[in-house]
Amino acid sequence: MSSGFGQLVIGPAGSGKSTYCYYMQEHGGLNRKTVKVCNLDPAAENFKYTCDIDVRDLISLEDVMEELEYGPNGGLIYCMEYLLENMDWLHDEICEFAEDSYIIFDCPGQIELYSHMTIMTQITNKIKSWGYNLCAVFCCDATISMSHSNNFISNSLVSLSTMMQIELPHLNVLTKCDLIEDKKGMERIMDSDPTQLISNDKEASKFNKKYHGLNSVIANVLEDFSLIRFVSLDVTDEESIERVMNEVDMLVQYKDYALPDDAAYNLQDEEG
Numbered sequence: 001m002s003s004g005f006g007q008l009v010i011g012p013a014g015s016g017k018s019t020y021c022y023y024m025q026e027h028g029g030l031n032r033k034t035v036k037v038c039n040l041d042p043a044a045e046n047f048k049y050t051c052d053i054d055v056r057d058l059i060s061l062e063d064v065m066e067e068l069e070y071g072p073n074g075g076l077i078y079c080m081e082y083l084l085e086n087m088d089w090l091h092d093e094i095c096e097f098a099e100d101s102y103i104i105f106d107c108p109g110q111i112e113l114y115s116h117m118t119i120m121t122q123i124t125n126k127i128k129s130w131g132y133n134l135c136a137v138f139c140c141d142a143t144i145s146m147s148h149s150n151n152f153i154s155n156s157l158v159s160l161s162t163m164m165q166i167e168l169p170h171l172n173v174l175t176k177c178d179l180i181e182d183k184k185g186m187e188r189i190m191d192s193d194p195t196q197l198i199s200n201d202k203e204a205s206k207f208n209k210k211y212h213g214l215n216s217v218i219a220n221v222l223e224d225f226s227l228i229r230f231v232s233l234d235v236t237d238e239e240s241i242e243r244v245m246n247e248v249d250m251l252v253q254y255k256d257y258a259l260p261d262d263a264a265y266n267l268q269d270e271e272g
């Protein structure tokens, strides 16, 4: 039996999940932290990171589509259900790692897996039961999210439904920030509250009164409950990668961030 820490990297198709895993693995290596990466995407074709566990060794989308004549989306659901039924395979693979290992799980981009289906929740619950402190890292493409306030709100909603479905400590990461030219503008959007964002967006208010009103009400809900926060990631900036890694480490209580355990508190109490 092994135990440790893990990030579940999720988000819409093409949002930069696999690229994120590569930079996190590389950055961990620079800090002498061994970061293992587990590919959980049965449809993956190629990635830059060193893949320590690959779900395609268990089942691949290509085989399912060929042998069972499924389409790409139904095939993916079949693969994830198959993984869920064969979690012993994943457990055996993970048990090869040392105690306290740090694993990043690169997940598929089909958003329905997180927003309303329970397969991923069941998979993560199983991994947690093996003694892994997990968190979810939700990747949002900054070039899309930051292009329009409506996109920002809709990404926030997808992230929120994922957060409620997956039931893990959650971090929203704005990926591809190296492609954003107006960094100040981006920070302004990130710092504004959602209601302000919508009411300041002249384009959005011109768009359609009814939908603008709906967006404003949704923005109010997001704001009232302080539900959503984004952290930017620019992979060309080592400090930016470090910041994201630190945020995640805090969420999973990675060694340096671990809270003193109850025993230590009790001892303190006894000593007065």
Ligand SMILES: Nc1nc2c(ncn2[C@@H]2O[C@H](COP(=O)(O)OP(=O)(O)OP(=O)(O)O)[C@@H](O)[C@H]2O)c(=O)[nH]1
Binding pocket: 012, 013, 014, 015, 016, 017, 018, 019, 020, 041, 107, 108, 109, 110, 175, 176, 177, 178, 179, 234, 235
């Ligand atoms: N400039 C830049 N490009 C990026 C970054 N992250 C991802 N990309 C590009 O965006 C595309 C998609 O990136 P991936 O990392 O494959 O995205 P993904 O979320 O894993 O995609 P799926 O697994 O297909 O859902 C690729 O062409 C990447 O090179 C980034 O931080 N900066």
Ligand SMILES: [Mg+2]
Binding pocket: 017, 018, 019, 041, 044, 106, 107
């Ligand atoms: Mg990928």
